[in-house]
Amino acid sequence: MTDLSANRVLSRLKMAKGIALDKKDRKALREVNKALVKVGYSLNGPMTELEARELDFELENDLVRTALYRHFDKDGNLLYVGVSLNAIERTISHRDKSHWYNDIARIEIEWHHSRSAAYYHQKQAIQREHPRYNVRDNASTAQ
16 A cells, blocks of 8 residues: 555544544444554554544543343353443343353343443452353453
C-alpha cells in the first residue's frame, strides 16, 4: 500500500470513528478501533479530538443500567456470574461459546445503576461465591 492510499484509509477510518461516536454505536466503534490498530494507527501520544470524544462516550455509558446475572445448574450450583446490558441475549450467546450452556437450569438477574457498579459486584460475587466456570478473579476454582 502506498503512503497516499494508507493515508486515505487512515483518514476514512478516522471519519468512520467520528460517525460511530456521533451515532453512539459501540459495536461500530470497536470495529473501527480494531481496523485502526490493523493499519498501524497508534493511540499513544497526545489525545486527539476523536479519542477525547470516545472517552466522553465511554464515561457517559457508565451511567447505563447494567445486569449482573448468575447461571445455576439443576442442583442449585452456581455455574457462572456475568455482566451484560442484556442478560438474556448474553445467555443465548453462551450457547455457542460455553460447553456448560446445557447445564443452565436457572438464571438470576440483578440490576445495577452503572456498568462499573455491575463489574464491581461481579468481581465480589466471583470471589465470594466461587462459580464453577468463571476463571478470571477466581483462581481457586479455575477450570
